[in-house]
Amino acid sequence: MNTVIVKYNAGNVQSVLYALERVGFTKDILLTDDPETIKNADKVIFPGVGHAASAMAYLKQKGLDQLLPTLTQPFLGICLGMQLMCSHSQEGDTACLGIFEEKVLGFKSETLKIPQIGWNQITDLKTPLFDKVPEQSYIYLVHGYYAAVGQHTIARTEYIQPYSSALHKDNFYGVQFHPEKSAAVGEQILYNFMTNI
Amino acid sequence: MLTKRIIPCLDIKDGRTVKGVNFESLRDAGDPVELGKFYADQGADELVFLDITATVEKRKTLRELVSKIARHINIPFTVGGGISSVQDGKALLDNGADKTSVNSAAFKRPELISELAEAFGSQCVVLAIDTKKEADGNWYVYLNGGRLKTDILCEDWARKGVELGAGEILLTSMNNDGTKQGFALDITNRLATTLPVPIIASGGGGTVAHFIDVFKNAHADAALAASIFHFREIEIGALKAELAAAGIDVRR
Helix, strand or coil, X not given: CCEEXXXXXXXXXXXXXXXXXXXXXXXXXXXXCCHHHHHHCCEEXXXXXXXXXHHHHHHHHCCHHHHHHHCCXXXXXXXXXXXXXXXXXXXXXXXXXXXXXXXXXXXXXCCCCCCEEXXXXXXXXXXXXXXXXXXXXXXXXXXXXXXXXXXXXXXXEEECEEEEEEEEECCEEEECCCHHHCHHHHHHHHHHHHHHC | CCCCEEEEXXXXXXXXXXXXXXXCCCCCCXXXXXXXHHHHHHCCCXXXXXXXXXXXXXXXXXHHHHXXXXXXXXXXXXXXXXXXXXXXXXXXXXXXXXXXXXXXXXHHCCHHHHHHHHHHCHHHEEEEEEEEECCCCCEEEEEHHHCEEEEEEHHHHHHHHHHHCCCEEEEEECCCCXXXXXXXXXXXXXXXXXXXXXXXXXXXXXXXXXXXXXXXXXXXXXXXXXXXXXXXXXXXXXXXXXXXXXXXXXXX
């Protein structure tokens, strides 16, 4: 089995590689932006931290904006990766990949700090991605934009209002939090993606 | 609920933790990776590693250490000490650090903050401020590990740092640091209630009551401490249980 981590101009992929290593996946993990290699991978991880508009521009330049929504193997977007899988992001008024119909909106609050930084909880957990993950588990998040709750929501978190902390449709999964930084809970979720999905 | 964070701080010199650390259960408490992992397993929410190695040739040691920490520790961590350029920050972030912390170098050249924020995003930039309350009742910024006083007020520098793109403020009160008499509630509260970014309170935490105070009364988003954890005067698990009992949301 080979796993590809999509390389683009957004974020810290080293932490994802290390986390996979900690849960026992040390071999056949490739970091690439080559469309053919991505197409032929058994699993695809799409991480990301950064700005939606510049990330989408990079994906377009590489032709990945066309490829990614057509993939059929298990696919996991993380943080900005998940947001880019939605239809549109308010961040830079950016048209995204459209895998999920949900829209990405900016947090607005008079009292709470934006972006949300730290540990919050996930509830209403669905799909085998969350096997052995208890309701109300804590996960680590850093984000100023969120996907609203919709038909593809498989986990919710509450900050200012309830939002989607994970989405699922067919072979596509996305998580708003950082499983690679979410202690044992995050490692379980990565392990689940690698073994159950 | 978004929880309040507990952050142990480890001082690093030449790749080893400094300050006597009293852990019988650890094979090597001088190993930052082993000590960091111990805290992560106890329930620390994040870790801060402050490198106090001055020389340039030791920077490579730090990069290797950061990579080792990232490989073995499953919670976020910040690395600070001697970062004065985007290149310095990139070397640490590329090796797996989640955030960089800047202090004197940013004060001397404030564009450093905007350069780091533009290159990596504000979430990667922690502005560390050492501050001291003087006889005139004002809190002033100090540099170079607290050895050099400036005429700039802490609130002013913190606000400017946020405008330039700092994503969090790590606020250390020199009046309180090392006293174990409690955190500086007034300045922490002032920053926490006026700035749009999280405030990490540091300096003075000696008892569980001090942590309750800084979260409840000074609205800190996180609290950082070193020796009380290193000498096991307070265990992180027990601290969090007591915070929860006091009605403060913490990850357990």
